[in-house]
Amino acid sequence: xxxxxxxxxxxxxxxxxxxxxxxxxxxxxxxxxxxxxxxxxxxxxxxxxxxxxxxxxxxxxxxxxxxxxxxxxxxxxxxxxxxxxxxxxxxxxxxxxxxxxxxxxxxxxxxxxxxxxxxxxxxxxxxxxxxxxxxxxxxxxxxxxxxxxxxxxxxxxxxxxxxxxxxxxxxxxxxxxxxxxxxxxxxxxxxxxxxxxxxxxxxxxxxxxxxxxxxxxxxxxxxxxxxxxxxxxxxxxxxxxxxxxxxxxxxxxxxxxxxxxxxxxxxxxxxxxxxxxxxxxxxxxxxxxxxxxxxxxxxxxxxxxxxxxxxxxxxxxxxxxxxxxxxxxxxxxxxxxxxxxxxxxxxxxxxxxxxxxxxxxxxxxxxxxxxxxxxxxxxxxxxxxxxxxxxxxxxxxxxxxxxxxxxxxxxxxxxxxxxxxxxxxxxxxxxxxxxxxxxxxxxxxxxxxxxxxxxxxxxxxxxxxxxxxxxxxxxxxxxxxxxxxxxxxxxxxxxxxxxxxxxxxxxxxxxxxxxxxxxxxxxxxxxxxxxxxxxxxxxxxxxxxxxxxxxxxxxxxxxxxxxxxxxxxxxxxxxxxxxxxxxxxxxxxxxxxxxxxxxxxxxxxxxxxxxxxxxxxxxxxxxxxxxxxxxxxxxxxxxxxxxxxxxxxxxxxxxxxxxxxxxxxxxxxxxxxxxxxxxxxxxxxxxxxxxxxxxxxxxxxxxxxxxxxxxxxxxxxxxxxxxxxxxxxxxxxxxxxxxxxxxxxxxxxxxxxxxxxxxxxxxxxxxxxxxxxxxxxxxxxxxxxxxxxxxxxxxxxxxxxxxxxxxxxxxxxxxxxxxxxxxxxxxxxxxxxxxxxxxxxxxxxxxxxxxxxxxxxxxx
Amino acid sequence: xxxxxxxxxxxxxxxxxxxxxxxxxxxxxxxxxxxxxxxxxxxxxxxxxxxxxxxxxxxxxxxxxxxxxxxxxxxxxxxxxxxxxxxxxxxxxxxxxxxxxxxxxxxxxxxxxxx
Numbered sequence: 001x002x003x004x005x006x007x008x009x010x011x012x013x014x015x016x017x018x019x020x021x022x023x024x025x026x027x028x029x030x031x032x033x034x035x036x037x038x039x040x041x042x043x044x045x046x047x048x049x050x051x052x053x054x055x056x057x058x059x060x061x062x063x064x065x066x067x068x069x070x071x072x073x074x075x076x077x078x079x080x081x082x083x084x085x086x087x088x089x090x091x092x093x094x095x096x097x098x099x100x101x102x103x104x105x106x107x108x109x110x111x112x113x114x115x116x117x118x119x120x121x122x123x124x125x126x127x128x129x130x131x132x133x134x135x136x137x138x139x140x141x142x143x144x145x146x147x148x149x150x151x152x153x154x155x156x157x158x159x160x161x162x163x164x165x166x167x168x169x170x171x172x173x174x175x176x177x178x179x180x181x182x183x184x185x186x187x188x189x190x191x192x193x194x195x196x197x198x199x200x201x202x203x204x205x206x207x208x209x210x211x212x213x214x215x216x217x218x219x220x221x222x223x224x225x226x227x228x229x230x231x232x233x234x235x236x237x238x239x240x241x242x243x244x245x246x247x248x249x250x251x252x253x254x255x256x257x258x259x260x261x262x263x264x265x266x267x268x269x270x271x272x273x274x275x276x277x278x279x280x281x282x283x284x285x286x287x288x289x290x291x292x293x294x295x296x297x298x299x300x301x302x303x304x305x306x307x308x309x310x311x312x313x314x315x316x317x318x319x320x321x322x323x324x325x326x327x328x329x330x331x332x333x334x335x336x337x338x339x340x341x342x343x344x345x346x347x348x349x350x351x352x353x354x355x356x357x358x359x360x361x362x363x364x365x366x367x368x369x370x371x372x373x374x375x376x377x378x379x380x381x382x383x384x385x386x387x388x389x390x391x392x393x394x395x396x397x398x399x400x401x402x403x404x405x406x407x408x409x410x411x412x413x414x415x416x417x418x419x420x421x422x423x424x425x426x427x428x429x430x431x432x433x434x435x436x437x438x439x440x441x442x443x444x445x446x447x448x449x450x451x452x453x454x455x456x457x458x459x460x461x462x463x464x465x466x467x468x469x470x471x472x473x474x475x476x477x478x479x480x481x482x483x484x485x486x487x488x489x490x491x492x493x494x495x496x497x498x499x500x501x502x503x504x505x506x507x508x509x510x511x512x513x514x515x516x517x518x519x520x521x522x523x524x525x526x527x528x529x530x531x532x533x534x535x536x537x538x539x540x541x542x543x544x545x546x547x548x549x550x551x552x553x554x555x556x557x558x559x560x561x562x563x564x565x566x567x568x569x570x571x572x573x574x575x576x577x578x579x580x581x582x583x584x585x586x587x588x589x590x591x592x593x594x595x596x597x598x599x600x601x602x603x604x605x606x607x608x609x610x611x612x613x614x615x616x617x618x619x620x621x622x623x624x625x626x627x628x629x630x631x632x633x634x635x636x637x638x639x640x641x642x643x644x645x646x647x648x649x650x651x652x653x654x655x656x657x658x659x660x661x662x663x664x665x666x667x668x669x670x671x672x673x674x675x676x677x678x679x680x681x682x683x684x685x686x687x688x689x690x691x692x693x694x695x696x697x698x699x700x701x702x703x704x705x706x707x708x709x710x711x712x713x714x715x716x717x718x719x720x721x722x723x724x725x726x727x728x729x730x731x732x733x734x735x736x737x738x739x740x741x742x743x744x745x746x747x748x749x750x751x752x753x754x755x756x757x758x759x760x761x762x763x764x765x766x767x768x769x770x771x772x773x774x775x776x777x778x779x780x781x782x783x784x785x786x787x788x789x790x791x792x793x794x795x796x797x798x799x800x801x802x803x804x805x806x807x808x809x810x811x812x813x814x815x816x817x818x819x820x821x822x823x824x825x826x827x828x829x830x831x832x833x834x835x836x837x838x839x840x841x842x843x844x845x846x847x848x849x850x851x852x853x854x855x856x857x858x859x860x
Numbered sequence: 861x862x863x864x865x866x867x868x869x870x871x872x873x874x875x876x877x878x879x880x881x882x883x884x885x886x887x888x889x890x891x892x893x894x895x896x897x898x899x900x901x902x903x904x905x906x907x908x909x910x911x912x913x914x915x916x917x918x919x920x921x922x923x924x925x926x927x928x929x930x931x932x933x934x935x936x937x938x939x940x941x942x943x944x945x946x947x948x949x950x951x952x953x954x955x956x957x958x959x960x961x962x963x964x965x966x967x968x969x970x971x972x973x974x975x
Contacts, residue, residue, distance in 0.1 A: 017905075025908040028937055032886045032904050056903030064909060 006037055006050075013054060016061040018068050019387045072395035079372075079396065086368055090361045091404045093751075094450060096744050097357030098401075098408030100350035102435075102443040103415050107423055108343050109442070110433040111336050117251055117432065119192025120289055124331035125299055127159065127286040129307060132323030140282040143275065146184075148310050149286060149326070155302040156288040160187040163284045164256045165267065166528055168713050170236040177528050177713030178220070178237075181258035182267040188215075188248070190289045197221075198231035198246030205245075205263045212242040212266040218250040220259035238268050252428040254335055255285060279317050280579075288328060299328045339426035342734050345810065349496060349741045356492045356745050358450055359485045360752040362457045365397070366482055367759050390455055397451035405447035409440065422733040486756060487796040489749040490837070493742070494800025494829060498808055500742035501825040503735040506816040510728050513664035516657050517565060518605035519720035523697050524564040525686045526715040527705060538681040541709055545686065546597060548708030552700050554692035559600040560676060562593075564685040565661035566723035578672050581644040582632055591628060592669045595676035595683070601656060603689045604720075611639045611654030616677045623654040628670035650674075663727035665816050687720075694719045734814060746836065754840035757789040761848040768848050769855075778849035785848055789841035790834075797830055804829075867952050873900050874910050875919065875941060875949040882923050882940040885911070911939065919945030 010033045014022055033053065040046040080087045115121045127149060130137045141149075141161065150159040161184045169178045181187075185206035194200065195215060205213050214235070221230060234241045242262070264270045275281050290299055307326035311318040318324040369376070376389065413435055423430035529541055542560055550558040578593040594600075598616050601608055601623075614623055622643075629638035629652075642649045658668045676683055686705065690697040698717050705712055718726075725732075761768070768781055808820040818825070867875070870892075877883060877891040889902050902910075914920040923938035941949070963969050 021908070021912065024912065028885055029904045029908055031936060032889060032907075035886045036889070036904075052901070053903050053905070057905040060905035060909045 004037075007034060010053070013057055016057060018061075018064050019391070020068065021064050068391070069395065072392050073399070075392065076396040076399050080399070083368060086364055087400060090364050090400050091407055093357045093360050093364075093748055094401060094404035094447075095407030095411060096748065097350075097354035098405050098443055098446050098450075099411030099415070100353045100408075100741060100744065101347075101446060102405075102408050102439060103412035103419055104343070104347045104350045105442045106412065106416070106435055106439040107419050107433050108347055109436075109438055111339055111423060111427055111429045112343065114432065116332055116335070120190065121192075121332065122330075123157075123290040123292075124191065125156075125288045125290060125296060125328040126331055126334045127288050127303055127326065127328045129303075129324070129326040131318075132325065141284040141286050142279050142282045143270070143284070144279040145282070145310065146284060146286060149303070149306055152306045152309065153288070153302055155291055155294045155299040157291045158186050158190050158289045160184045160190040160287045160289075161264065161284045162187060162255075162287060163270070164258055165269065166713075166715065167237050168528065168711070169260075175711060175713060177715055178259040179256065180237075180267075181253070181256070181261040182264055182270050183261055185263055187261075187287070190287055193248060193251060195246035196249045197228070198244070200246060201261075201263050206265050208265055208271065210263070210265050212237075212240050212262065213245045214242045214266075215261040216244060216247045217253070217257075217259055217261070218248055219257075221247045237262075238266075240266075242266065252335075252431055254331065254428050257428065279314065287331070296328065296330050303328050335429055336427050339423060339429075341812065342426065342730070342814070343423075345499075345814070346734070346737055346741075348810075349499065349738055352492050352496050353741050353745050353748075354446065354450075356489050356748050358453060359488045359492075360748050361400075361450070362454060363482055363485050363752055363756055365454050365457055366485075367755075394451060394455035397454040398448065401447035401451040401454075402444070404450075405443045408446075409435065409443050412439075412443075418733075418737075422730070422737065425730050425733070482756060483792045486753055486792040487799060489752050490793050490796025490833065491800035491803055493745040493749040494797060494833060495803045495807055496738070496742040496745045497829040497832065498800075498804035498826060499811060500735070500739040501829050502808055502811060502815055502818060502820065502822060503731070503738055505818050505822065505825060506814065507728070507732060507735050509817040510664045510731060513660060515565065515661070515664060515724060516606060516659035516668075517720070519724050521690055521692075521694065521697075522604060522720040523688045523690060523694065523701055523717070524567070524720055524723065525701060525705060525717045526564070526567060526684055527686055528713045528715060529681070529683060529709075529711075538683075539677055541712075542597075542677070542681045542683050545683075545705065545708045545712065549686055549688060549701065549704045552688075552690075552704045554690045554697060554700075556689045556691060557599045557603045558686065558688045559603045560597045560683045561600055561685045561687060562595040562676065562682045564687050564720070564723070565604070565659050566663065566720065566727045567661075567685065578645060578674070580650070589632075591624075591672050593672045593674055595679055595681075596673050597676055600673070600687070603687050604659075605689075606659060607657040609655045609657055610637070611652070613654060614673065614675050616675055618675060619678045620648060620650050621653045621675070622650045623656050623673040624652055625656055625668075625671040625673075626658045627668055628672060629655050631670055664724075665728070665731070694721075731814060731816070746833070749833075750836045750840045753789060753793060753837050754843060757785065757841050758844035758847070760788070761785065761844045765848075765851055769851050772849070772851070781849050782842070782845045785845035786838070786841045789845070790837065793834065793837040793841075797833060800833075801826060801830070866955065867948070869896075869900055870902060870906060871910055871914070872949065872952055874902075874907070874914065875945055875952075878920055878939055878941040879946060879949055882925075882938050884936040884938050886936075888939070914945065915939075917944075918942055919948055 007030065011026075011030060014026055014029065017026075036049055036053075037046070040049050116124065118124065127141075129139050129141065129145065131139060140163070146159070146161045153159065163182050165180050165182060166177050167180050169176050183201070185201040185203050188194070188200050196218070198215075200215065201213070204210060214237075216224075216230065221227070224230075227233075230244050231246060233244050235244065236242070248261070269275060270284075288299065290296070303326040307324055311320070311324050379389065416433065416435065420430050420433050423433060527545075529538060546558060546560055549555065578591050580589055580591070582589060596614070598614060600606075601613055608623070609626060611623070614621060624638060632638070632643075633641055638652050638655050640652065642651045644650075656671075656673065659671070660666070660668050662669065686701070688697070688701055692700070698719070702714060702717055705714055771781060772778075804826065805821055811820060873892040873896055874888055877888050877895065880891070883891065885904075885907060889904075889907055892900055892902055911920070915922070919942055920939050921942050923940045925938075960969070
């Protein structure tokens with residue numbers, strides 16, 4: 001007869017009770033329920049019975065579970081106290097794995113997962129235009145172009161413009177250079193950012209001739225003392241009064257960090273009629289707010305359509321062969337695209353560390369299980385089911401894992417500073433990194449997952465059966481499982497070490513690159529002359545500055561320039577461009593241009609390969625870089641050639657060596673050098689060659705600049721060696737972090753190899769003792785044990801090599817002048833792992849030979 | 861279970877029911893309901909949670925003697941109160957008696973009259 005549905009439902013309901021409880025009372029409870037059900041006379045009584053029973057069981061279950069948990073917890077603590085060494089080692093090893101993963105997750109969560117901290121974050125796009133067939137391909141926007149995109153688009157609710165400039169802010173106390181975001185009035189509305197003090201910009205603030213107003217960034221406001229009554233106060237900038245109207249909330253700024261913001265009408269450059277009239281004067285960035293429901297794909301197509309229309313309307317500006325087009329990218333992608341590959345790389349590495357830690361702790365756990373075999377066998381014999389034992393183990397491991405998670409979170413917290421420093425170089429979102437609750441949940445989830453894993457390893461690992469269990473403590477299948485775990489650790493360590501090795505060699509290669517100039521004993525300062533002084537005064541200011549700097553003791557030579565190589569402000573490249581024509585082939589070409597004074601090449605030891613140096617007084621002459629000469633006059637002499645610039649012909653009087661000024665791994669830009677004194681003195685850098693100790697020279701250069709002209713703001717002072725090191729800082733930090741992970745992995749794996757062999761020596765003490773008593777030489781015993789240990793290591797090396805060959809390709813652009821399958825790196829890693837593993841094996845093996853046969857045999 | 865603390869009504873009722881005679885689970889359930897005039901209603905979950913604890917504390921025991929085969933059902937288990945359980949229940953009853961006496965002293969309830 002089929003069982004009534006009600007009874008089956010009741011049995012299903014009982015499953016919420018703990019396994020033991022069900023085992024003890026389940027059938028009886030079913031019987032009682034059947035009798036209660038049989039007695040229920042009416043459908044109403046039947047329903048009431050069900051309702052009460054259900055409530056009752058659901059209330060009983062939690063307290064029964066808690067009771068078992070408490071019991072297991074107490075038992076676990078007792079057991080753990082007995083094996084404190086094991087437990088501490090497990091906590092340490094797991095803590096390292098969880099700590100590394102948690103730290104990386106906190107970065108990934110803040111940068112890649114959490115939504116942008118702007119109210120309109122998900123609808124923000126960066127609009128960009130480019131010409132595919134010209135160098136450089138990226139082009140900023142001109143005022144006319146911004147206007148075109150604003151009027152003609154169908155997908156954007158608003159289009160805001162932005163550019164950043166450094167202005168000098170005069171205050172009674174100090175003259176300070178502030179980076180200033182110049183924005184359209186709707187910029188902060190587009191981002192959905194409301195000032196925390198005062199008001200935002202209005203349309204009237206952006207009208208031509210409107211009174212100048214400023215918004216302060218939260219950081220700058222705090223830097224100035226967080227004056228709560230700042231709103232309404234005036235400061236002087238660009239020879240005008242500017243009224244502070246508000247303070248922004250703390251937020252990541254993109255694309256640059258700015259101290260203050262002004263409207264386009266207040267910026268002397270942006271509001272100049274000649275700038276607005278010239279469609280080719282480009283310096284702005286455009287941000288769009290998507291209309292509700294519009295996808296980023298639709299916006300992209302819309303921008304491309306407008307670009308085609310603009311090119312058709314102005315064929316004189318956008319020649320058909322340069323491939324002018326426009327697009328839009330979600331801001332979130334744009335903000336994080338540099339960070340993404342490195343973060344995922346490091347996250348994968350930290351997960352590998354965690355896996356190695358898990359494999360290691362699994363081995364420790366198995367060793368513990370082996371020690372407790374007797375207890376387990378007895379408990380199984382008196383009726384404890386597998387499920388009950390599993391539950392008990394889970395509780396034990398949960399305690400260990402939660403301790404490890406706490407240790408891991410502490411480690412992550414300690415390592416956070418390094419990570420933030422790293423991320424700051426990749427994305428403005430770095431300041432959002434915190435150990436907040438999703439990160440803690442992540443750590444707890446990792447801990448839970450690992451404890452479930454270990455619980456299962458304990459319960460389901462091949463175990464000797466009851467009968468043999470009481471007297472046979474070795475199991476060959478379990479030994480096999482343990483060996484497999486060792487193989488895994490070695491293989492995973494190999495992958496990590498290979499990655500770290502390849503990156504380290506890339507760093508070495510990067511350091512080897514000849515940048516084309518000498519950085520030793522060279523000091524550079526980025527400076528800003530007061531732009532609001534009369535243009536006619538500028539050559540005089542520059543000459544005073546140069547004379548003041550050159551007369552310092554120890555200075556061998558000095559020069560002024562528009563920028564210096566490896567200038568950290570110019571990560572995107574030298575911002576100055578020269579547009580020129582060259583016979584029929586190059587109608588509208590661009591090259592990076594550097595304005596210099598006469599001694600620039602001498603100061604930096606850049607060789608003049610052909611021709612002569614520039615003097616400060618000559619016009620229409622230029623020196624070009626070697627790669628520029630090769631590009632435009634291949635196989636011919638560039639000397640004496642001319643190019644046609646905006647203001648007439650420029651003749652090439654010299655060819656200089658190439659300078660890798662964007663960083664050793666980046667392309668060498670084609671450059672044109674022009675005499676600064678003849679082009680309105682766009683001087684923003686001082687370079688000095690000195691015999692003094694760099695630290696002292698930096699201080700004396702600062703004094704010399706101050707002394708020459710107190711109105712010159714110094715933005716940065718650095719030795720060129722430091723600037724160069726800074727240009728590969730991201731690679732360096734990635735390498736260091738991956739190297740740290742690999743070192744942790746190696747330490748864990750080697751510890752695991754040694755530990756397992758030591759265990760095996762302890763187990764085989766009797767066998768070894770007999771062998772030695774029968775005349776085996778200590779050498780032979782050591783050899784036998786080492787062979788046993790190294791077999792797994794070699795196996796792991798082989799698998800690791802395969803894995804590394806598959807995976808190191810993911811390092812991609814981080815590798816410099818080295819292939820992902822570099823044989824020397826792999827050979828080095830193999831040697832390192834083998835030697836450390838050998839040492840790890842030798843220690844317990846040698847101990848084995850010191851076993852006193854009589855002692856070992858008596859112990860059995 | 862701490863013997864100095866008052867028992868819960870449900871636990872006390874179960875002990876009372878078993879003090880009367882050995883019973884199986886369903887019988888305890890019915891007995892408790894009848895004797896308390898429906899005031900204490902047990903469901904299977906609560907009942908067996910109580911039984912589990914009483915067994916663990918040694919206040920009741922599973923009865924090895926089973927009733928005659930005709931009345932027996934193999935799935936049933938019979939429980940009987942142990943001397944320890946009886947002592948605990950008695951102590952509880954005395955505690956209650958004292959409480960009631962006190963309630964009468966303060967005229968909270970009427971004094972018993974001789975019949």
